[in-house]
Structures are given as structure tokens and as C-alpha cells.
């Protein structure tokens with residue numbers, strides 16, 4: 107018997123979780139999956155993220171937008187999100203922005219300045235090294251950042 111895995115199911119999943127209480131956190135997903143199951147990083151995934159974000163906003167369900175993507179969050183798209191929120195009379199209190207600690211904190215601050223709630227994601231625990239390896243594999247330029255931070259911490263510059 108072959109087991110068919112559901113593919114590209116996030117829009118349908120979102121409709122289901124919208125029926126339940128609690129905050130919904132929207133992420134692009136940290137783990138690589140076969141392309142017949144999930145969209146890889148790129149313009150198509152970004153478009154989907156934008157559409158799902160709009161769906162969350164207009165549903166008025168409490169939500170958290172967890173991304174560092176400048177295309178989605180820098181001033182012009184954010185103006186668009188503001189306009190959408192105002193036109194639809196959406197409670198700004200229901201919308202939160204989250205980012206990983208240390209990644210583009212100025213962008214999170216910009217969201218805060220617009221009056222949104224913000225949250226910093228800070229992983230901790232005994233198996234921190236596994237999390238670190240995952241983050242480095244996901245975004246290799248972080249290796250350079252980690253070395254720079256370690257030197258700065260050691261020598262204070």
C-alpha cells in the first residue's frame with residue numbers, strides 16, 4: 107500500500123486552524139522538503155506567504171508574522187499592510203511580528219514604531235548546538251556573523 111502525502115496543503119490547513127482559538131504563527135518553514143510537497147525558497151513561496159498573511163489579517167484571528175524577509179516587511183509593503191489593516195478596520199492588537207534574536211533587530215524595532223506588538227525568539231537549553239547547526243545550515247552567511255560576534259565578545263570590538 108502506498109501512502110500519499112498531502113502536498114501544498116498550507117492554505118487548506120490555515121482554513122482549518124482558523125476555526126480554533128489561539129494565536130497562529132506564520133513561518134516559511136525551516137526544513138527543506140521535496141518540491142512536490144512544498145515550495146522551495148523563492149518568489150513563489152514569498153507570494154504564498156504574502157497571500158496567507160493577508161488571509162490572516164482579514165480573518166481578524168490573532169496572528170504572529172515570523173519572518174525577516176525585507177520584501178514583506180520593509181516600508182513600502184508595510185505601508186500596504188497598514189492600508190489593508192485600516193481599510194478593513196482590523197484590530198492592530200491582534201497582529202504581532204516575531205524575529206530570531208539578533209537577526210535584523212532594526213526591522214523589528216521599525217514594526218514596534220508602527221505600533222505593532224513584537225516578540226524576540228530566543229532558543230535555549232542543553233541541546234543548543236543542534237539548533238545552532240540547523241540555523242547555520244539554513245543560512246550559511248551566519249557562519250561569518252557568528253565568528254564576528256565571537257571575536258567582538260572576546261576582544262570587545
Ligand SMILES: Cc1cc2nc3c(=O)[nH]c(=O)nc-3n(C[C@H](O)[C@H](O)[C@H](O)COP(=O)(O)OP(=O)(O)OC[C@H]3O[C@@H](n4cnc5c(N)ncnc54)[C@H](O)[C@@H]3O)c2cc1C
Nearest residue numbers: 133134135136137172173174175204205206209227245248
Ligand atoms: C520567530 C520565529 C519562529 C519560527 N518558528 C519556526 C517553526 O516553528 N518551524 C519552522 O519550521 N520554522 C520556524 N521558523 C523559521 C522560519 O520558517 C525560516 O526558516 C527563517 O526564519 C528564515 O525565513 P525568513 O522568513 O526570514 O525568510 P527568507 O526568505 O529565508 O530570508 C529573508 C532574508 O532574511 C534574512 N535572514 C533569514 N534568516 C536569517 C537568519 N537565520 N540569520 C540571518 N538572516 C536571516 C536574510 O537577509 C534573508 O535574505 C521561525 C522563524 C522565526 C523568525
